[in-house]
């Protein structure tokens with residue numbers, strides 16, 4: 001397929017590289033002007049999008065997506081697919097999809113989980129919203145860039161799935177970290193805590209697969225000085241998106257709101273920026289009740 005790829009940062013560059021290595025013709029554009037192997041440099045987003053069967057965007061946030069989509073949609077060929085893999089607010093995803101459909105373009109919102117490691121290895125999971133026909137066209141590309149693509153329903157539902165998942169992730173990481181810090185103060189060893197909880201009703205992905213305590217459980221960023229992994233500021237971005245969506249939908253999410261405020265203070269006031277989101281554990285370790 002002819003692919004236009006816009007936004008070649010930490011995630012987009014390896015995704016585009018994998019598509020080119022998979023035999024697709026990839027024209028890329030990024031404002032930084034750097035391009036991965038196999039990707040032809042374009043002078044603008046519009047140039048990358050012209051004549052493409054699928055235009056992929058991997059951008060920082062919703063306002064930038066709206067701006068880029070406003071430029072490329074009129075330049076795309078009729079029937080082409082606009083596949084946004086960025087994590088953005090549900091409202092932006094649905095607004096872009098509406099504009100695309102009006103112009104005869106097929107929209108998909110397909111945020112990912114798996115991080116930079118998954119993007120490089122081609123093992124991302126895609127959560128996809130949009131028409132079935134567009135999903136079928138994009139499926140071979142999902143198969144190169146990832147290991148799984150779940151069609152979640154109409155436009156915006158991919159973003160809805162992503163932020164609901166990551167709201168659970170933020171809340172459970174905090175719960176796991178505060179429980180470890182309490183266990184420390186009660187004289188329970190971290191190994192004993194892991195051995196019990198990982199096989200009891202308190203188990204979770206954050207305990208069993210991404211344990212925030214160094215030297216305990218499987219290898220995780222905790223074993224590497226809390227170098228991300230998944231940075232705390234990205235967790236904060238996704239939690240804020242969840243609360244924005246909850247406001248819009250009038251949903252009561254007290255745990256999501258508390259997690260958002262904790263990650264906000266960690267990132268903005270407590271030097272958490274640039275650390276893995278599991279570095280909540282040393283944060284709790286160093287605090288008392290007041």
Ligand code: NAD
Pocket residue numbers: 006007008009010011012029030031032045058059060061064068085086087088112113114115116229230234237
């Ligand atoms: P990044 O900042 O490394 O990459 C974004 C790229 O977009 C940058 O290279 C930037 O120059 C480019 N860009 C910005 N404005 C542009 C424009 N107008 N035209 C063309 N290019 C433009 O971010 P990333 O880590 O690659 O993340 C991309 C998206 O994926 C985000 O929405 C993020 O939330 C999501 N995500 C990231 C991770 C992760 O672990 N990094 C995991 C899952 C999802």
